[in-house]
Amino acid sequence: MKNTLPIIAVILLLQVSCNKNKVENSAVSSTKENISKNPEKFTIDSVKVDDSIKIDDNLTATFSSSVLVFPQIKDKVLLDSIYAREEIVTSDYSKENILEKLNAKKNKLFEETKASIKDYKPNFKQTWTENSQMKLFSHENDLLTLVYTGDGYSGGAHGYYYEFYDIFDLKNNKKIQLSEVVIDSKDTIWSKILMDNFLKNDLENGQAQMLLVKDIPLNDNFYFDKDNLYFLYNQYEIAAYAAGPVLIKIPFSTVKPLMKPEMKTRLGLE
Numbered sequence: 344m345k346n347t348l349p350i351i352a353v354i355l356l357l358q359v360s361c362n363k364n365k366v367e368n369s370a371v372s373s374t375k376e377n378i379s380k381n382p383e384k385f386t387i388d389s390v391k392v393d394d395s396i397k398i399d400d401n402l403t404a405t406f407s408s409s410v411l412v413f414p415q416i417k418d419k420v421l422l423d424s425i426y427a428r429e430e431i432v433t434s435d436y437s438k439e440n441i442l443e444k445l446n447a448k449k450n451k452l453f454e455e456t457k458a459s460i461k462d463y464k465p466n467f468k469q470t471w472t473e474n475s476q477m478k479l480f481s482h483e484n485d486l487l488t489l490v491y492t493g494d495g496y497s498g499g500a501h502g503y504y505y506e507f508y509d510i511f512d513l514k515n516n517k518k519i520q521l522s523e524v525v526i527d528s529k530d531t532i533w534s535k536i537l538m539d540n541f542l543k544n545d546l547e548n549g550q551a552q553m554l555l556v557k558d559i560p561l562n563d564n565f566y567f568d569k570d571n572l573y574f575l576y577n578q579y580e581i582a583a584y585a586a587g588p589v590l591i592k593i594p595f596s597t598v599k600p601l602m603k604p605e606m607k608t609r610l611g612l613e
Contacts, residue, residue, distance in 0.1 A: 387479060388412040390438055392445040396453050401465040404456040406449040407474045411489070412438045418516040428491045428507055429477060456497075463498065471497045480566060484609055485514040488566050505577050506588050508566040521563050524572075524606050525598075534558040536598060537574065541591045553586040555579070567610060570595060 389412060395405040410429055413436070416422055422436045431444045452473055475493035482488070488510045496502035510519040521528055537559040545551045564575045576582070576589040595602075595612055607613045 385482060386414055388414060388438060390442045390445065392442070392449055394449055396456075398453075398456055398460060399464065401468050402456075402460060403468075403470045404453055405470060405472045405474075406452050407472075408445050408448065409476045410441055410445060411477045411479065412436070412441060414438075416513070421511060421513075421516040421518075424509070424518040425489065425511060428509065429475065459497075465498065469498065471495075472502070473497075480508065481568070484611070485512065486519070486609070487511040487513055490566075501584065503578070504588070506575060507564055507577075508573075508575060510566060521561060521565065523603060524565070525561070526601055526603055528561050530601065532601065533561050536593060537561070537591055540593050541589070544590075544592055550582055550586040550589055553583040554581060555583060556581045559591070569611075572598060 389409060391407075391409040393407045395403055397403050408429075410426075410431070413422070413425070416425070416436075419434075423432065426432070426436065426441075430448070431441060433440045433444060456471060473493075473495040475491070478490050478492070480488040480490045488508060491507045491509070492505065494502060494504040511517070512519055525533070541559060542551060559576075559581055562574060562576065562580070564577070566573050566575075572593045572595060574591045574593070576591075578584050578587065580589070582589050595610075599607060599612055602612070604613070
């Protein structure tokens with residue numbers, strides 16, 4: 344009996360040790376599984392420059408620009424495309440370098456404004472402005488959609504405003520072109536689709552009365568949501584300045600046959 348007790352104790356100790364190893368191995372396996380199911384979160388940062396300068400007694404110039412920063416995007420060609428509308432080109436799109444480029448744009452604007460009053464001096468107090476902003480619109484299915492807006496005034500009858508959308512394929516490191524979305528952008532059916540949907544959506548806006556074209560062409564200023572394809576036309580593009588930007592919403596259900604199969608699959612339309 345005395346010899347049996349130590350043997351039982353050893354057996355129990357080995358069982359506890361084995362169970363502990365099983366629990367630890369299970370925990371490690373679970374952790375690895377969670378890591379694989381939860382990849383690194385896509386992060387976005389931003390930089391902003393706001394400044395103004397008094398040019399003379401009647402004129403003040405202001406500059407404001409806000410730009411997104413993407414620490415996880417490393418592809419140079421893709422980054423060049425993302426910052427093209429902001430006219431920012433650098434070898435390294437770090438936060439510090441982008442901020443440096445924005446300050447250079449600001450200084451250039453102020454110098455050009457100083458030079459311009461040699462030919463024209465306001466005879467009453469004015470503020471000339473240049474504002475721009477890059478914002479995230481959506482990020483789904485490895486498609487990053489950004490919206491670039493801007494406005495300004497530098498004398499004259501009125502200022503200006505613009506709004507552009509670009510879609511970037513993070514899987515293939517490129518900007519999505521219209522030719523990757525529609526089968527034939529020159530198909531005349533698109534003009535009818537655009538006009539029909541424009542008139543349908545313009546019941547209360549009154550933009551139809553200010554159209555400058557008989558046929559609305561496709562353009563490269565487009566974006567998606569889960570149900571629709573949108574085309575945006577800036578001032579003077581198809582309508583008078585007073586009409587403002589014209590946004591045309593087209594349900595996917597009406598144009599799926601005219602879209603590229605690859606894009607329909609990417610958007611979950613098939």
